[in-house]
Amino acid sequence: MYEGPIQELIDELSRLPGIGPKSAQRLAFWLVKAPADDAKRLARAIVEAKERIAFCRECGNVAEGDLCRICRDPGRDVTTLCVVEEPKDAATIEKAGVVKGRYHILGGAISPLDGVGPEDLRVQELLDRVARDHVIEVILATNPNLEGNATAMYVAAMLTPFGVRVTRLASGLPVGGDLEYADEVTLSQALEGRREM
Amino acid sequence: MYEGPIQELIDELSRLPGIGPKSAQRLAFWLVKAPADDAKRLARAIVEAKERIAFCRECGNVAEGDLCRICRDPGRDVTTLCVVEEPKDAATIEKAGVVKGRYHILGGAISPLDGVGPEDLRVQELLDRVARDHVIEVILATNPNLEGNATAMYVAAMLTPFGVRVTRLASGLPVGGDLEYADEVTLSQALEGRREM
Numbered sequence: 091m092y093e094g095p096i097q098e099l100i101d102e103l104s105r106l107p108g109i110g111p112k113s114a115q116r117l118a119f120w121l122v123k124a125p126a127d128d129a130k131r132l133a134r135a136i137v138e139a140k141e142r143i144a145f146c147r148e149c150g151n152v153a154e155g156d157l158c159r160i161c162r163d164p165g166r167d168v169t170t171l172c173v174v175e176e177p178k179d180a181a182t183i184e185k186a187g188v189v190k191g192r193y194h195i196l197g198g199a200i201s202p203l204d205g206v207g208p209e210d211l212r213v214q215e216l217l218d219r220v221a222r223d224h225v226i227e228v229i230l231a232t233n234p235n236l237e238g239n240a241t242a243m244y245v246a247a248m249l250t251p252f253g254v255r256v257t258r259l260a261s262g263l264p265v266g267g268d269l270e271y272a273d274e275v276t277l278s279q280a281l282e283g284r285r286e287m
Numbered sequence: 288m289y290e291g292p293i294q295e296l297i298d299e300l301s302r303l304p305g306i307g308p309k310s311a312q313r314l315a316f317w318l319v320k321a322p323a324d325d326a327k328r329l330a331r332a333i334v335e336a337k338e339r340i341a342f343c344r345e346c347g348n349v350a351e352g353d354l355c356r357i358c359r360d361p362g363r364d365v366t367t368l369c370v371v372e373e374p375k376d377a378a379t380i381e382k383a384g385v386v387k388g389r390y391h392i393l394g395g396a397i398s399p400l401d402g403v404g405p406e407d408l409r410v411q412e413l414l415d416r417v418a419r420d421h422v423i424e425v426i427l428a429t430n431p432n433l434e435g436n437a438t439a440m441y442v443a444a445m446l447t448p449f450g451v452r453v454t455r456l457a458s459g460l461p462v463g464g465d466l467e468y469a470d471e472v473t474l475s476q477a478l479e480g481r482r483e484m
Binding site: 091092093094095096098099101102103105106107108109112113115116117118119120121122126128129130131132133134135136137138139140141142143152153154158159176177178181185270271 | 288289290291292293295296298299300302303304305306309310312313314315316317318319323325326327328329330331332333334335336337338339340349350351355356373374375378382467468
């Protein structure tokens with residue numbers, strides 16, 4: 091136990107995911123030793139991210155305003171939607187530059203053990219977009235694990251009445267893995283080899 | 288690349304030690320999803336730690352005022368000093384409750400490769416305390432690695448003219464390890480078995 095402010099900082103840092111007490115202590119002492127400007131910039135970035143970040147009303151991705159950068163871009167094909175679990179997955183795919191369409195963020199995956207059911211995901215919003223924008227193809231890019239596969243199956247089933255082409259990222263992604271850690275070449279190949287569901 | 292505030296937050300988090308781009312992204316999205324109060328409390332803790340934390344003018348440990356809690360405590364023996372590299376080392380030893388005296392924080396260890404020489408450490412302050420407080424024993428609890436051993440040798444040499452008892456934590460600490468990760472029992476045994484230098 092340290093004195094007042096340093097212990098409070100350690101306690102707050104310990105609440106972050108993946109940061110244990112030792113890491114929190116290390117970060118706290120680094121911050122205390124760092125130039126005041128650096129520490130304040132981090133504090134400000136945290137507050138600003140909370141205050142300024144909104145979620146795109148179309149795709150559900152993080153956005154600064156009403157719509158995200160991709161949904162604002164008229165050059166992006168509205169008839170192809172790439173469905174992912176989280177904003178970070180869209181960012182990973184976007185970095186590979188292999189999707190010419192737009193994204194749809196579900197906000198997670200079906201996971202009964204964590205109490206996440208289909209009603210907690212942005213599936214209705216997806217169906218609305220598919221109908222409104224005359225979508226031709228929906229690429230299901232949920233994680234290649236149990237929850238991601240179950241979610242893809244569920245979404246594919248819900249899309250059946252729309253007669254839209256529904257594809258899933260090909261194997262090539264390591265099974266049981268996490269989309270976030272895929273490299274760009276693997277992602278490209280997975281997209282090339284996508285198959286009908 | 289994300290839009291404005293979220294990318295700025297990821298960039299700032301990436302500057303923290305031991306936090307890579309993936310961890311920074313994970314932390315940033317956690318913060319964005321967390322209740323606003325939690326994120327603001329972390330931001331405030333960072334700013335407050337920078338503003339309110341000072342360093343004890345006696346031992347060099349982190350303190351809220353002019354003196355740290357231990358140097359303020361008249362019950363702590365002034366004639367025994369436990370010399371450590373960093374505040375976190377004093378905290379580790381203090382948790383084990385094996386030192387009845389006070390601490391002296393050197394602020395690092397001699398490391399020519401990192402450009403840290405004896406003149407960068409709080410050695411003169413240690414000698415001043417030893418002379419002023421008629422110190423009987425100095426326990427050298429620098430890390431049991433190359434730099435820590437070299438630092439202990441140097442400090443022991445500087446203390447020779449004072450005719451003070453100079454001891455080093457006993458082996459029992461894993462060699463090449465880091466004091467921060469020692470458990471309390473090992474620390475106790477290391478203190479029991481301390482030897483003259």
